Amino acid sequence: MNLFKINLIIFIKGYEGFSVDVWSSGVVLYAMLSGTVPYTANSMNELHKLILRGNYNEIKDISAGRII
Numbered sequence: 001m002n003l004f005k006i007n008l009i010i011f012i013k014g015y016e017g018f019s020v021d022v023w024s025s026g027v028v029l030y031a032m033l034s035g036t037v038p039y040t041a042n043s044m045n046e047l048h049k050l051i052l053r054g055n056y057n058e059i060k061d062i063s064a065g066r067i068i
Contacts, residue, residue, distance in 0.1 A: 030059065038057070039055075
């Protein structure tokens with residue numbers, strides 16, 4: 001099981017396949033477009049807090065043309 005699914009399972013206290021897969025896909029897409037993951041922290045506790053808050057850096061210089 002990958003790190004993205006594990007983190008979400010911790011927060012929802014169970015596995016809900018569709019929700020976890022959509023969230024994980026968003027994290028992977030973010031990483032593909034920006035070259036980095038949306039959440040970085042020094043500890044798992046800090047990482048969980050960032051994810052729950054929804055704090056992430058917006059990708060700069062992204063346009064519809066980059067996605068196509």
